[in-house]
Amino acid sequence: MTTTADERLSAALRAAGHRVTSQRLVLYRVLGELGRHAHAEEIARVSSERLPGLSLPTVYATLELFEGLGLVRRVDAGGPAALFDPRTEPHAHFACRACGTVSDLEAAVDARAAQVAARATGAEPDHVEVVLRGLCGACRAS
Amino acid sequence: MTTTADERLSAALRAAGHRVTSQRLVLYRVLGELGRHAHAEEIARVSSERLPGLSLPTVYATLELFEGLGLVRRVDAGGPAALFDPRTEPHAHFACRACGTVSDLEAAVDARAAQVAARATGAEPDHVEVVLRGLCGACRAS
DNA sequence: GTTTTTGCAAATGATTTGCATGGAT
DNA sequence: ATCCATGCAAATCATTTGCAAAAAC
Numbered sequence: 445m446t447t448t449a450d451e452r453l454s455a456a457l458r459a460a461g462h463r464v465t466s467q468r469l470v471l472y473r474v475l476g477e478l479g480r481h482a483h484a485e486e487i488a489r490v491s492s493e494r495l496p497g498l499s500l501p502t503v504y505a506t507l508e509l510f511e512g513l514g515l516v517r518r519v520d521a522g523g524p525a526a527l528f529d530p531r532t533e534p535h536a537h538f539a540c541r542a543c544g545t546v547s548d549l550e551a552a553v554d555a556r557a558a559q560v561a562a563r564a565t566g567a568e569p570d571h572v573e574v575v576l577r578g579l580c581g582a583c584r585a586s
Numbered sequence: 587m588t589t590t591a592d593e594r595l596s597a598a599l600r601a602a603g604h605r606v607t608s609q610r611l612v613l614y615r616v617l618g619e620l621g622r623h624a625h626a627e628e629i630a631r632v633s634s635e636r637l638p639g640l641s642l643p644t645v646y647a648t649l650e651l652f653e654g655l656g657l658v659r660r661v662d663a664g665g666p667a668a669l670f671d672p673r674t675e676p677h678a679h680f681a682c683r684a685c686g687t688v689s690d691l692e693a694a695v696d697a698r699a700a701q702v703a704a705r706a707t708g709a710e711p712d713h714v715e716v717v718l719r720g721l722c723g724a725c726r727a728s
Numbered sequence: 729g730t731t732t733t734t735g736c737a738a739a740t741g742a743t744t745t746g747c748a749t750g751g752a753t
Numbered sequence: 754a755t756c757c758a759t760g761c762a763a764a765t766c767a768t769t770t771g772c773a774a775a776a777a778c
Binding site for chain 1: 660662663664678680682689691692693694695696697699700701702703704707708709710711712713714715716717718719720721722723724726
């Protein structure tokens with residue numbers, strides 16, 4: 445890795461005609477350091493420590509921008525708040541019905557049949573989201 | 587099919603210790619007649635035509651109850667409003683990024699690897715949700 | 729008769745929007 | 754100098770909650 449996160453983000457932003465701002469740099473670094481999905485509120489809280497005054501609307505706008513650039517995945521794992529995941533390679537999630545916790549599953553899911561079915565309708569899928577639901581180990585124990 | 591939808595719902599409710607009410611009967615019939623996923627608001631609108639005065643809180647409470655009984659699936663296909671799907675057998679969904687439309691995909695997705703990975707963490711998954719995202723045929727054309 | 733369900737109104741909470749200022753190009 | 758991005762405050766919208774009245778058991 446000879447390029448830094450800052451450089452990678454700057455290149456991606458400029459290539460798409462967007463501006464490089466400190467808010468975007470900080471948010472991108474925080475996402476990379478978290479290394480896992482998080483709620484907008486958590487991302488905002490951590491980022492605000494480094495960039496006081498950072499506003500929630502900016503966090504949402506930036507995460508949406510990053511999603512369009514393919515830098516984060518928005519994960520709708522149930523519950524009111526969306527998750528934003530910096531791990532962009534395909535992976536499944538497990539969401540506990542009881543405590544709401546969402547965890548990564550290190551397993552590939554073969555969704556080719558569904559992709560073929562989608563294309564047969566004229567659609568062009570660019571992403572597959574797989575969420576398993578049930579009770580996590582901790583909640584089963586109690 | 588010698589049992590009616592009303593009879594099936596009544597049996598399921600009583601077996602779980604819940605009461606049979608006209609609201610629940612109407613909502614269950616409407617779900618069966620729709621035969622496809624719908625927003626709470628749409629379900630409420632159609633049901634209200636048959637049961638004037640039916641309230642949204644009751645619709646939400648009833649859909650949640652039905653979900654617990656395994657009579658509907660809640661589908662989080664992105665967008666603010668959840669979908670409620672009376673088709674309870676496993677099937678994938680396609681959600682268009684542009685127009686937001688969600689359609690059924692008649693294809694089975696093999697998620698056994700993810701289920702094994704989930705059980706390895708001590709969790710017990712009871713459901714798999716697969717959502718593909720991209721542009722639908724109509725939106726690609728325009 | 730007792731307990732659950734319902735409807736109403738209000739609360740909640742995540743996310744978005746309008747608009748004026750500030751910052752990147 | 755121009756136009757995009759940000760912050761603030763307020764709006765929006767789906768969903769939930771508190772409580773008294775109505776209905777199922």
